[in-house]
Amino acid sequence: MSCICLGPKRSGKTHLLKALQEPDSIDETSYSMPTIGTGIYRIHFPTKSPNSDKPKPPPADGSTQAHHHGGKKHLPKSIQILEIGGSMAPLWRQYFEDVKKLIYVVDTSNLCQISAAGVLFYSILTEPRLQKVKILLVLAKMDYSYRQMRNEALLMLQMSKLQKQIRQQVTIVEASAVTKVGLDPIYEWLQWP
Numbered sequence: 001m002s003c004i005c006l007g008p009k010r011s012g013k014t015h016l017l018k019a020l021q022e023p024d025s026i027d028e029t030s031y032s033m034p035t036i037g038t039g040i041y042r043i044h045f046p047t048k049s050p051n052s053d054k055p056k057p058p059p060a061d062g063s064t065q066a067h068h069h070g071g072k073k074h075l076p077k078s079i080q081i082l083e084i085g086g087s088m089a090p091l092w093r094q095y096f097e098d099v100k101k102l103i104y105v106v107d108t109s110n111l112c113q114i115s116a117a118g119v120l121f122y123s124i125l126t127e128p129r130l131q132k133v134k135i136l137l138v139l140a141k142m143d144y145s146y147r148q149m150r151n152e153a154l155l156m157l158q159m160s161k162l163q164k165q166i167r168q169q170v171t172i173v174e175a176s177a178v179t180k181v182g183l184d185p186i187y188e189w190l191q192w193p
């Protein structure tokens with residue numbers, strides 16, 4: 001799978017992917033079972049009609065191919081993402097072959113586990129097979145977190161130090177599966193090659 005989603009147990013991966021797949025399927029009462037093993041999600045990118053700012057629903061045919069129109073290259077309409085459960089962390093590396101994009105989800109509302117999340121993140125960034133991979137760091141559950149938590153989370157992940165040492169391009173997005181904050185930049189990141 002060319003796009004994988006990793007992160008510690010209960011960090012919010014399943015919730016986020018479900019929200020990206022079907023925004024209305026998640027609210028503050030939703031619960032996701034721990035992922036034992038892996039899960040596959042097909043995410044359709046919202047499209048904007050020329051006369052409206054409202055995203056249009058995904059195409060019924062589920063088509064995914066990039067195509068050319070009037071000489072202009074169009075972006076893909078959907079992407080498939082493999083989520084690997086946090087309980088599978090010791091086995092994550094079995095899934096690192098042929099990965100082009102990697103989403104790493106951290107629970108920003110739980111600073112107690114963030115150092116452990118950082119250690120796992122570092123092991124991903126130093127993995128030889130992932131040196132050319134584009135990385136999206138999602139600071140999840142932002143609806144639970146107060147404003148300053150973003151900076152505290154990045155500090156505890158030692159991001160400024162890490163970014164000087166690593167070769168990958170890391171994009172950071174604050175998101176919430178409940179309020180849908182951050183979903184648009186994630187769609188954009190996923191859609192662009």
Ligand SMILES: Nc1nc2c(ncn2[C@@H]2O[C@H](COP(=O)(O)OP(=O)(O)OP(=O)(O)O)[C@@H](O)[C@H]2O)c(=O)[nH]1
Nearest residue numbers: 009010011012013014015032034035086141176177
């Ligand atoms: N308030 C809030 N709660 C969230 C959000 N995302 C996840 N949660 C809560 O956190 C729980 C765990 O989220 P999951 O998405 O299952 O976590 P996961 O990373 O897939 O966990 P594993 O399957 O163990 O790897 C959910 O059941 C929700 O209760 C969010 O954006 N906001």
